[in-house]
Amino acid sequence: MTRPVRLADVAREAGVSHGTASNVFSRPEIVRDEVRERVFAAASKLGYAGPDPKGRLLRAGKVNAIGVATAEPLSYFFDDPFARTVMSGISQECDATGAGISLVSAANKEQLAWNIQSALVDGFIVFCVEGGSRLVELTRERKLPFVTLDFAEHDDTVATIGVDDVAGAGMAARHLAELGHRRFAVLALPTIETGYGPTTLERxxxxIYSGTRDRIRGYFEVLATHGIDVKAVPIYETENDEASTRAGMEHLFASPEPPTAILAMSDRMAMAALDWLRERGIEVPGEVSVIGFDGVPESAVSTPPLTTIAQPIVEIGRRAVQTILGFDGTIRRETLDVELIVRGSTAPPPSGS
Incomplete structure (x- = not known):
């Protein structure tokens, strides 16, 4: 046959009605054994695998699946500790409600647009890590419910769930300043889409990323109140990965007066910094204190355990799913609280520092 095999072809081959053939695949318990076997034999002969579930779901007006979208490569969902933990919350809530998950990402903008437009989902959870505005634009075009994670642009038509990055960063800076530190350095999230290296306060x-802007603001507003010359605090822009963080640590500790306190804008960077310091025999927190931001599970078992600003990451994921599945037309913008968790990576600076 030159066209796709249809259920009507199977029914004709088996000598049964279309309704009976349909019941064999959708409600087999109500069909006699010998009829079921005849229909299955006809399906096997013709190469028919069964009804296309997309058709049934679309006819019902709901596919019971949520798209989780990012402009990052698909590996982001598995490599990044924050993304993994958010996905844990998303999957917990989906398991509880019987909903499925479709991961939507792309290495280029054209492919991303196609993936968003073709995803068979009831709505989207959008990771606004990179290309946030473009993602919002694409998901809005689908005319399906969507919620963004940490989309800080002021747009009351966009539902979002996030945290107060300014307040959280302020907590981190205050903790280290009150311990007595005076020599600070910042390991920053990206400021633009690509590249890493020393950067300026103005940049x-x-x-272009709200997380970077807000966390630098939170750090430096608090440090200034403690008499720190923020213009003299070195900032190293990373790609929020191990390689660029290590390059940043090499740069910062090549200084004649290296920092005694590292403000890392993510736990991923902070844990890479801990590894770098340990490999060089630099004691943490004896010589250098490190504080992260996120509160990923891995931070509790790093060496030493990482002091961090903890977001309710799992709850963010759960609420995002609830927003999509329970969408009633109301656009909600939620800001959840963060918490300072003090562990073994911070202490007063060495005497004389």
Whole structure:
């Protein structure tokens, strides 16, 4: 046959009605054994695998699946500790409600647009890590419910769930300043889409990513109140990965007066910094204190355990699913609380520092 095999072809081959053939695949318990066997034999002969579930779901007006979208490569969902933990919350809530998950990502903008447009889902959870505005634009075009994670742009038509990055960063800076530290350095999230290296305060303050802008603001507003000359605090822009963080640590500790306190904008960077310091015999927190931001599970078992600003990451994922599945037309913008968790990676600076 030159066209796809249809259920009507199977029914004709088996000598049964279309309704009976349909019941064999959808409600087999109500069909006699010998009829079921005849229909299955006909299906096997014709190469028919069964009804296309997309058709049934679309006719019902709901597919019971949520798209989780990012402009990052698909590996982001598995490699990044924050993304993995959010996905844990998303999957827990989906398991509880019987909903499925479709991961939507792309290495280029054209492919991303196609993936968003073709995803068979009831709505989207959008990771606004990179290309947030473009993602919002694409998901809005689908005219399905969507919620963004940490989309800080002021747009009351966009539902979002996030945290107060300014307040959280302020907690981190205050903790270290009150311990007595005076020599700080910042391992920053990206300011632009690509590249890493030493950067300026002005560039960080004008980053295209809200997380970078808000966390630098939170750090430096608090440090300034403690008499720190923030213009003299070195900022190293990373790609939030191990390689660029290690390059940042090499740069920062090549200084004649290296920092005694590292403000890392993510736990992923902070844990890479801990590894770098340990490999060089630099004691943490004896010589250098390190504080992260996120509160991923791995931070509790790093060496030493990482002091961090903890977001309710799992709860963010759960609420995002609830927003999609329970969408009633109301656009909600939620800001959840963060918490300072003090562990073994921070202490007063060495005497004389």
């Amino acid at each position: 960080a303050q004008n980053a």
